[in-house]
Amino acid sequence: MPAASPPRYSDVQIAARQAALRALTSGQGLAAAARAAIDTAETFLARIIDAVDLHEQIAAIQCAAGCYHCCHQMVGITSAELALAREAVDALPEPQRGATRARIKDMAERGRGLDQAGWWQARLRCALLDEEGRCLIHAARPLPCRAMNSYSAETCRRSHAGERLQIPMLAAQHRIHGHAQLGLAQALAESGEDTMVVGLGTAL
Ligand code: SF4
Structure with a gap:
């Protein structure tokens, strides 16, 4: 029997749109639509890892x-x-x-008016990190956070310290979550919901 062909990125977008639409049209709400798109992305990533044998690459992510x-x-x-x-x-x-809400307020004030480059320049730490640097909403983190990955924590550290470096990453993980977010945005548009993409730091 021929091996199953790996899913395409466009399939992720279509499936995320459909899953989010199901959640929205059945009245489950916005959070459920996001969860549906996230679950779709994670399922596709697992399928692609198996289909094109990315197990070594996944293990190398730091x-x-x-x-x-x-x-x-x-x-x-x-x-x-x-x-x-x-x-x-x-x-x-x-x-x-309470402590997280106080950090959210502070982050929103310091980040107001900054564009992406300005935000990075200011090194504004996400308010959802705890004191040990762990994401407090890890299971509910947005798709762009799930897209991020790196084969070199040292490169990330140096980039954060100000060097202009390309982060070596597993492109499949990055693209899958990006396409899932596109599918989610399509579902929101088709349901008459707000389609504007906002900055987590100032919108919370
Ligand atoms: S929400 Fe995203 S950026 Fe914020 S702490 Fe969690 S993973 Fe990091």
Whole structure:
């Protein structure tokens, strides 16, 4: 029997759109639509890893809890991912929730008016990182955060320190989550929802 052909990136976009649309038209809401698109992306990534045998590449990715250099970028998210992130912040226990909301307020004030380059230049740390540099909403993090990956934590560290470097990464992981976000945005548009992509740091 011939091996199954690997899914194409356009398939991810179509499937994410369909999954998000199902959530929206059945009245489950924005956060559920984001979750549907995220689950679709993660399923496709797992399929591609198997289909073209990316297991070694996945094992070589150095991203780990507590490594947070990339969490100083402006993260562009849809209204659905914003709803999911807010839900996750609301579910944090106190006093963590109060402290996180205070950081969110501070980040929004310091980031107001900055474009992507300015945000990175200011090295604004995501308010959703805890003191140890771990994402407080890891299970609900937006698609661009899931797209980020690196074969070299040292390159990320040097980039964060100000060197202009290309981060070596698994392109498939980056593209899959990007296409899933496009599919999610399409579903939002077709459902009459806000399609504007906003910065996580100032929108929360
Ligand atoms: S949401 Fe989480 S993963 Fe994304 S930038 Fe913030 S801390 Fe990092």
